[in-house]
Every structure is written in C-alpha cells, then in structure tokens.
Amino acid sequence: MSQPAYMTQPLSETFERYALGLARRESLSAEAHAEMAKRRKARFLRLLEAHGIKGWPERGTLYTRELSKGCKPCLEGWASHLSVTTLCNRDCFFCFNPKPRKDVLSVHGREADSLEEAILSLKNLGVKSVGIGGGEPLLFPKRVFEILAALKKNFGPELWIDLYTNADRLTLPILKELKAAGVSGLRIDLAARAYDAAPVELAREVFSDVEIEMPAIPEDKKSVRGLMHHLDDLGVKQLILHELFASAANMDSLKKRGYQASSSGSPDFRLTWSPVAKSEETVFGHLLYALIHKFKMSVYYCSCRTQDWIAENALKNARASA
Numbered sequence: 001m002s003q004p005a006y007m008t009q010p011l012s013e014t015f016e017r018y019a020l021g022l023a024r025r026e027s028l029s030a031e032a033h034a035e036m037a038k039r040r041k042a043r044f045l046r047l048l049e050a051h052g053i054k055g056w057p058e059r060g061t062l063y064t065r066e067l068s069k070g071c072k073p074c075l076e077g078w079a080s081h082l083s084v085t086t087l088c089n090r091d092c093f094f095c096f097n098p099k100p101r102k103d104v105l106s107v108h109g110r111e112a113d114s115l116e117e118a119i120l121s122l123k124n125l126g127v128k129s130v131g132i133g134g135g136e137p138l139l140f141p142k143r144v145f146e147i148l149a150a151l152k153k154n155f156g157p158e159l160w161i162d163l164y165t166n167a168d169r170l171t172l173p174i175l176k177e178l179k180a181a182g183v184s185g186l187r188i189d190l191a192a193r194a195y196d197a198a199p200v201e202l203a204r205e206v207f208s209d210v211e212i213e214m215p216a217i218p219e220d221k222k223s224v225r226g227l228m229h230h231l232d233d234l235g236v237k238q239l240i241l242h243e244l245f246a247s248a249a250n251m252d253s254l255k256k257r258g259y260q261a262s263s264s265g266s267p268d269f270r271l272t273w274s275p276v277a278k279s280e281e282t283v284f285g286h287l288l289y290a291l292i293h294k295f296k297m298s299v300y301y302c303s304c305r306t307q308d309w310i311a312e313n314a315l316k317n318a319r320a321s322a
Helices: 011-018 034-050 071-075 115-125 141-155 172-181 198-203 218-234 251-256 279-292 304-320
Strands: 054-056 061-063 079-083 129-133 160-165 185-188 210-216 238-243 298-302
Touching: 034 279, 061 304, 071 129, 071 304, 079 115, 079 304, 115 141, 115 304, 129 141, 141 160, 141 172, 172 198, 185 198, 198 210, 198 218, 210 218, 210 279, 218 279, 238 279, 279 298, 298 304
Parallel strands: 079 129, 129 160, 160 185, 185 210, 210 238, 238 298
Antiparallel strands: 054 061, 061 298
C-alpha cells in the first residue's frame, strides 16, 4: 500500500501539516499578571484532585466521569478528522479554518483529490474512529452519505464515526438517515449557536450518543453553567470543552476581543497554534462545577497540550505501520 508523503517528511514539517496548517503570522500579546494566573490554576488543580478529577494533568487532559468512545482512540493516536468542506453557514469568531473558505475534501487538513484518496489516507493511519466535519458537513448531505457508505464498506461496523455539526441543518428525517447510514454519535457545537440546546433535544430522539463539543470562551462562563444543568437533564453523555486557541485564521478576531496569549503555553509545542489566556482556567471552573453538582454527564477537557500529545501519538503510529 502506498504511503502518504507526510510519513516521510521531516518531523517539524509533519507536525505543522498535522496541525491543519495553522501557522501563526504573529502572536497575541502576553497574558497580564501571568504569575497570579499560574497560582490560580495550581489552586484549581488541587481542588479538582480533591474532588476526584480523572485524567493526566501534565497533559491538560482531564475528565469528570469517563472518556467518550470516540475520544479514547483519538488520545491513543488512532483517530482522524475527515472534512467534507470548509464552507459554513456561520462565521464564528473562534473558527480556525483558513479563509477564504474552500469547498474541498480533506483528511486532517490535507486536501484529497477524491473520496478514494481520503479513504486510503485513513487506512494508512489505521484509524479506529473518524470525525466527519467541516465547515458544516450537512450543507452537503448527499456527500456525507457517500462518505458514510465508503467508510462502512472499507472499515466495517467496528469503526466509530462522529458527525460534527452546528446543528442548523438537523431535522428528524436527516437524523434517522444518519443513524441508519452508520453514524455512531453526534458532536454539536453549541458555542456556534449562542448555546441554544433545542437541536440537542431533537437529536436525543434518535441518537443515544449526543455529545457537545465546543471551545471554552471565558466571557461565556455563566451561560455555560446554566447550559450544563440543562444538558445533564437531557441525558447528554459528554460535554467536551476545548481550550480556545489562536491561529492564523482567527488571530484578528481574537485580538478585537482583547484576548491575550496564555502563560501556560508550553514552549516546546510542536503544533502551530497558541492557547488563549483564561480559557483553561474557565474549563477548570466548569470541571469543578460538574464534580460539585455530581452531574451524570461527563465533562472532558481537551487542551492544546492534549492536541500536541494526540499528534505525537498519531505520527508514531503512522510511522510504525509504514
């Protein structure tokens, strides 16, 4: 089986490509009162540990109850993201997809000339789970169903498939079709829709595995706390919170909002994005809140350090099997 070029490229270039080509043009300004912020985070970690947090604090990978079925192989480096398109019906300030948006198929940011080429890339990576996303994949439902058919044919029913969506195009018929076509679970970004959980209620009529995956936006803390109670009542299994980060695509919009670079960013990051100040601290607060309120829903923190770890594991796996 032929091997994609990224397996034989220099490691630094490989990591840059694996990071979706998010090379920074410039950095955000440094976080003010950095030492104070570090002390607050250390205190949060002590509180989280006292309340039974799970995971790997040194990697910025924490969760309250259990990891989702799609995240387990991802952390081990056996997962990938298949982007249907980078076109989207929304324009979120935190979006990292490069502009202008392009209607192209890609596997982890590397464009594929055909669905066959995309499937070959996934086979070479030896994936156990795949996230289908964008952009907004449901702008092209026919294309999504073609991808699902190809994944089912080439990987069988064992492959875990998550569909990432802002939920604007979700309807009951579409949900039933997605379930029948082999989608294992839904990942809905409620930050893209001002935390309106109405589509979650609809999705729960069809899917038992409905998960919320979104960035942790510091100024939205109160809105998210209220949302957490609602999601737990709806029976949502997972709330996955990402550390907000700066890339070439979202740098200007983050600067306009006054964001600063986090002082906790590791200097040896191989990925080319940079964490935003106060996002991690915001997640720590959400994790502690979930533990104190004993939510049945698991809350999981996926930091920039986690993403770096995932990339390292994935490349090791790919090269070991080359």
